[in-house]
Amino acid sequence: MTYKTILVHLDETPHVAARVLMAAELALQHEAHVIGVALTGVSRFLYQNEMVDEQDPNLARHLDVLRGRASRALAGFAPQLRALGVHSFEERLLDDEPGAGLALVARHADLAIVGQALPEQHGSAANFPAEVLTESGCPVLVVPHTARPLSSISVSTAGVASPGAPTPGRDVLVAWNASKEAARAVREALPLLRRADKVTVAILDADLHPVLFGEPPGADLVAWLARHGVTAGVALASSPRQGLLKRPSQAGESLLALAAEHGCDLMVLGAFGHSRFRETLLGGVTRTVLDAMTVPVLMAH
Template identity: 30%
Template sequence: MKTILLHIFDDSSLESRLQVALDIARGHDAHLTCVQPTTQFTPIALGPLGGEFVTGVNFKDMEAAERAHREKIEKRLKGEAVSWDWQVGLGDAATILTERSRLADLVIVSQSFDKRDASDKPLPIAGDVAVHAQSAILVVPAEQMSFDCEGPIVIAWNGSAEAAKAVRSALPMLKMAKDVHLVTVGEDHGNFPHSEASLYLARQGVPTTLHELTGKPGEASDIVMDFASKYNAAALVMGAYGHSRLRETLFGGVTKDLLGNAKIPLLMGH
């Protein structure tokens, strides 16, 4: 992990994802790029008379608030022992983070709900970024105020291409973890059982402990989280949306459950 993107937005979870980002940047001697979507706006001329698009939103005040927020965070970052820079992007946050993930190792966002209300909850972008990002994505719960780079890590393995990508993307973090637990729930998974994942990781210098957990598919998210809690895991590595995203939205699914309810950071790949 040498290039980390951090979503900057003035919401109630910024502090948690910033703290986690700083811990990971220090632990991996990585560079932190703060990505701030902006509301900068130029009136659009409409019609032959050159009339301008009119809105009741005060963009000048919004831009001033963004500048003040940036200055506040930059002042703080100058006191941290990390390499960092600041990037401003015009557009929605999920799209900007996805585009800039092409040359990044990790994107850090906050756990969020399906819908945003009028409060200061984080934007509901974790699912979109997890599906489209070209790097690993770390989804941070609001209560998480630190990250132990040497802490145990649990891998939720189901033999999918998404899980395999998550494992490959997580290699730098897995190599630093003191223990790596590779778990499956229910039956073995076809041509790529957890023993194959364990062998792959062994060749990378990452020893694993294999666990076969019993339970029904609909209980998988609770079973995996209970296991992670038991072993005091610093993070859970998993594939994002192994089924179609529409199917998970309609019928539930491990990804959907954990994105909304996980108590530890999720390191995801798709």
């Protein structure tokens, strides 16, 4: 398995350059085609509504502003990829809402790269990564807004690029709870895990679910990864326990702490959630990680 089509979301946020750089590095590693997508925010269903007159001058002006913004988001994409030595790419400007539109294109991709929601964003903007994940059927790599566009790519005078060491993915933390979502996330991350210098399988509260995790905990997953050429270790930890029944809590915070402790530059996470609940697309652990992440997170649903 490899990533042959990589989708990257383009907008006017300051950290879009780091997102494009990550797409470029992965494209060079996997000889992949990159699709850069900018969206106007105008729902595709607007054009199916016969009550809407596209010739209305007020609507036309509004659409022009939105399309101009999307065009500006696309402006630096091709020059940046060419400068990095990526030659197989295309750009698309779509009249659609960001989450729904990107999810539609991502159904024909192997990996979608999006940015973490900014702290001041709310509603649909804050739920954008989750919507792409739950609606696309494609793994999503979320890049933190603190990321800086630093590259290990070197380009020769002849325009031939070398991707250098994998970024992200030198040191990977796999959040493992033995769920089907976590299993899918690990499978989708195999192209990155095979290139990693170090892979750590993080298991929280294994003592509460011995049947799920096996004996010793994580041994079956480690053996499966080894058969795919991935050498992994296991890190066991306990999350804080509260209440009379001493139930575990703050699992998301515990995973982030483990990632920092091990110096990881990528987390692999299976995401829980139901797309029909628009304001609560993902479970508490996933939401905590998405809100507080400082390293890229690869998610599958």
